[in-house]
Amino acid sequence: MKQTNITRKDFIRNSALSIAGLTLTPLLMNTQASNPKLKEKDLSTGHYVLKNVRLETGFEYEEGEVSATKTKLFAVEIENGKIKKISANKPNNNKAIDAKGMLMLPSFxxxxxxxxxxxxxxxxxxxxxxxxxxxxxxxxxxxxxxxxxxxxxxxxxxxxxxxxxxxxxxxxxxxxxxxxxxxxxxxxxxxxxxxxxxxxxxxxxxxxxxxxxxxxxxxxxxxxxxxxxxxxxxxxxxxxxxxxxxxxxxxxxxxxxxxxxxxxxxxxxxxxxxxxxxxxxxxxxxxxxxxxxxxxxxxxxxxxxxxxxxxxxxxxxxxxxxxxxxxxxxxxxxxxxxxxxxxxxxxxxxxxxxxxxxxxxxxxxxxxxxxxxxxxxxxxxxxxxSRMLKLATAGPMPLDDKGNRQWPKEGDEASLVLVDASCSAEVIARMSPIQSLIYKGNVVY
Missing domain, CATH: 3.20.20.140 (Metal-dependent hydrolases)
Incomplete structure (x- = not known):
């Protein structure tokens, strides 16, 4: 078989992925197309901000049992392969990449x-x-x-x-x-x-x-x-x-x-x-x-x-x-x-x-x-x-057993996925579609 080298740019452009019969268009690339101020070079510099990022913040309880997972939208700044800052969401920041409310989890x-x-x-x-x-x-x-x-x-x-x-x-x-x-x-x-x-x-x-x-x-x-x-x-x-x-x-x-x-x-x-x-x-x-x-x-x-x-x-x-x-x-x-x-x-x-x-x-x-x-x-x-997520991530989970947020933290490696789901439990139960993957700050798709 003739070997062909697929460049990262080609992979980004051609990665409308067929998963279980569903065609998924990469989220971050859609964001770039809809925002003319965002260029591919903005992603390749290794310093950018994601807005409207959904992070898990704790558990809700009924009669002493976890009944739901609480989440909130944040802004996440990434630089040099690390999560530099997690701050209050700024939905009107036109220079930020819009995560569109997708859930952020550690990459698998x-x-x-x-x-x-x-x-x-x-x-x-x-x-x-x-x-x-x-x-x-x-x-x-x-x-x-x-x-x-x-x-x-x-x-x-x-x-x-x-x-x-x-x-x-x-x-x-x-x-x-x-x-x-x-x-x-x-x-x-x-x-x-x-x-x-x-x-x-x-x-x-x-x-x-x-x-x-x-x-x-x-x-x-x-x-x-x-x-x-x-x-x-x-x-x-x-x-x-x-x-x-x-x-x-x-x-x-x-x-x-x-x-x-x-x-x-x-x-x-x-x-x-x-x-x-x-x-x-x-x-x-x-x-x-x-x-x-x-x-x-x-x-x-x-x-x-x-x-x-x-x-x-x-x-x-x-x-x-x-x-x-x-x-x-x-x-x-x-x-x-x-x-x-x-x-x-x-x-x-x-x-x-x-x-x-x-x-x-x-x-x-x-x-x-x-x-x-x-x-x-x-x-x-x-x-x-939610506890089963550690099988997919080989350890890291957004919340500890008591519902305290332990991931992401400032200084963590910026290797993450954006998922079309409300919480970790839904991701596991429904095998929710992966919208974007980032490895050490590099946008893979």
Whole structure:
């Protein structure tokens, strides 16, 4: 496929986005068209004011329960990628960009995705029938990766644009590191991220998809660890490498040696899955420098445990400050996300694979994931729906549990979305349309 570079200006002009059958015209670009005093250069200088911005200011209560969310219109000044000032609204300020009463929220974050190997942006192709389990998929990847790498930079850029259209301005991406692609997948993705650096942020996980020792990926993992990647990854050490301790010790030591975080794919749901999770907890407790920077992606074994063991594991994960990144599956496996939340475990979500040889589906929307989680766990009240927003933002929420405004504050990074909704709870329940996305003060669309 011929690679084409889509400039930011072209993306702005052509980003009337089709989402769930609805054509959305970017709000800020409409504002520019309707106000001749606003030029594109006014947005590109990095210093501008948004007026008629709706911010959440507190909760309303009935009989001691949250019944509604209070909001008010403000003016928000942005300069040098930061929120410089939040002040009383000035609707008659003709030099300001009119947010038209849209709700301002933190921009979204996809915390588990594979930007480096996708079919998105290429011809349609559904997943083929799997043969031979995980090792059969490794054999398939060894066969198809050379072709995938030929235009992986272009496809990664198209994937990023899909995420942006759903309000996401940041991702944690896994990157294949193995003997077939060596470090080429990493280099191609880094090129895509460099092309999008003004509109999208990312952190990278060196991911030994084909096993650390099963395909002799250790040398390439060591080489990747010396680059500017952020996390050392891993995947099902017992199933693929045949040994928990050997692979986990290699991964943990590599992270310690190079001051990286850890992010382990753990799909195993039996005894080996539990032993791997407990082994990681013990090792992080032995090396406190890893606390707050270690994650288990999927960790589906948690969904197979009885309630008492789930509570025990949640306490241990919280004490070790190990986060869980769940794709929020439905069906027979239900992850204990409310239990994890209750004990203070950091839980984040992501789209994982989108239209690739692993998965045919994928909307690119973490808001969709959050909506599914709210439905799955019965989070239907105003308060509970609003609390689910942290799945989409990977943490930040406008109001704390007592209804005090905690975001935005002056000095915060100006990465935000403007949404056609009255409050966070409505955004989650209705998956409200994203009208505009701003990343570090740069208007993406």
């Amino acid at each position: 974050k996809d915390m588990h995705i594979h930007l480096d190997k996708t079919l998105y942006g290429d011809r349609w192709q559904a997943v083929a029938k799997r043969k031979g389990g995980i090792k059969g998929m490794i054999a398939l990847e060894q066969q198809i990766l050379p072709d995938l790498l030929e235009n992986s930079t272009y496809k990664a850029e198209k994937m990023i644009e899909l995420l942006q259209s759903k309000g996401t301005a940041f991702a944690r991406s896994q990157v294949n590191i193995e003997p077939t692609s060596k470090l080429q997948s990493l280099k191609n993705l880094q090129a895509a991220l460099a092309n999008k650096q003004n509109s999208f942020g990312a952190e990278l996980v060196a991911f030994p998809q084909h096993g650390v020792f099963y395909t002799d990926s250790a040398a390439y993992m060591k080489e990747a660890a010396q680059t500017d990647i952020d996390f050392i990854g891993g995947v099902d050490p017992y199933t693929i490498d045949g040994a928990i301790e050997k692979t986990m010790d290699f991964t943990i030591q590599l992270a310690l040696d190079h001051n990286k975080g850890i992010d382990i794919h753990l799909h195993e749901t039996g005894e080996s899955g539990l032993k791997t999770a407990e082994y990681l907890i013990d090792k992080v407790n032995e090396n406190p420098v890893l606390k707050g920077k270690t994650y288990l992606s999927h960790c589906f074994v948690l969904g197979k445990l009885d309630a008492a063991k789930q509570e025990e594991m949640a306490v241990k994960l919280a004490e070790a400050q190990i986060g869980i990144i769940s794709t929020i599956p439905f069906g027979r496996l239900v992850m204990p996300i409310p239990t994890l939340f209750k004990h203070g475990v950091k839980v984040m979500t992501g789209n994982d694979s989108i239209v690739d040889h692993w998965n045919t589906f994928g909307t690119g929307s973490v808001l969709h994931k959050t909506n599914l989680a709210a439905q799955l766990y019965g989070q239907v009240t105003e308060f509970n729906l």
